[in-house]
Amino acid sequence: MTSTVRRDRRTRRTARVAGAGAAALLVLTACSSSDDSDAGSGSSASASASGSGSSDQVSGTVTVFAAASLKESFTELGEQFEKAHPGTEVTFSFGGSDSLAASITGGAPADVFASASPKTMKIVTDAGAADGTPETFVRNQLEIATLPGNPDKVASLKDLTDSELKVVLCAEEVPCGAAAKTALDASGLKLTPVSYEQDVKAALTKVELKEADAAVVYKTDVRAAGDKVEGVDFPESSEALNDYPITGLKDAQNPDAGQAFISLVRSAEGQKVLTEAGFIKP
Incomplete structure (x- = not known):
């Protein structure tokens, strides 16, 4: 009798241990699956974010030809651009719009042209050197x-x-x-x-x-x-109000960065800098 009871107790204890082990194994398996799933979704999200970020990233040198009257405001915007896009450098050539236009049509390397009048911008567009249609971003008096x-x-x-x-x-x-x-x-x-x-x-x-x-x-x-x-x-x-048009250029060495600079000029932040300098919104 005693021997039988002992055997029954051992059998029940063994069953409980085995059951507990199986439950623990199930929990571990579930956790492992959950971790793998989370890791996978995290990797996917990270990859997605990295992909979208890389498509927006610009780097390298941006060369901007701009009317002399834009010197102070564009210099400030260039500093903002470099700060917002680490690894970039904005170089400017300021001067008379007609001279700058002649340089561009003569083959001078530039990514962006900002003119002080539609007439001088037309020199560039007529030569087929503009990438797209120039847009007025400010006026001056x-x-x-x-x-x-x-x-x-x-x-x-x-x-x-x-x-x-x-x-x-x-x-x-x-x-x-x-x-x-x-x-x-x-x-x-x-x-x-x-x-x-x-x-x-x-x-x-x-x-x-x-x-x-x-x-x-x-x-x-x-x-x-x-x-x-x-x-x-x-x-x-x-x-005699002057419209100031801006455009990217077809032979740009860094067209993505050039377009990013144009976006800054036309943004609320860019317009704030320009109007504080005395320019008029178009």
């Missing part, structure tokens, strides 16, 4: 730059016709010069400057160096010059 304190009491465009004043204009083939001519024509005024400059910065520099008493430049350039000059508004400037 003329202003008279005088010596600090405006000692000659310049108050209007007509005042610049005084033969005693040394006035500088941009060359007429340059957007700021073409805009000045439009404003002068609209007012019926004739003005003979002491010099015609090849870009707006060169015209402004003449006043900053006191080599001229006044110059017709953009509001953005007067603002950028700070206390080196004083700005004078004139109503005829509303007749």
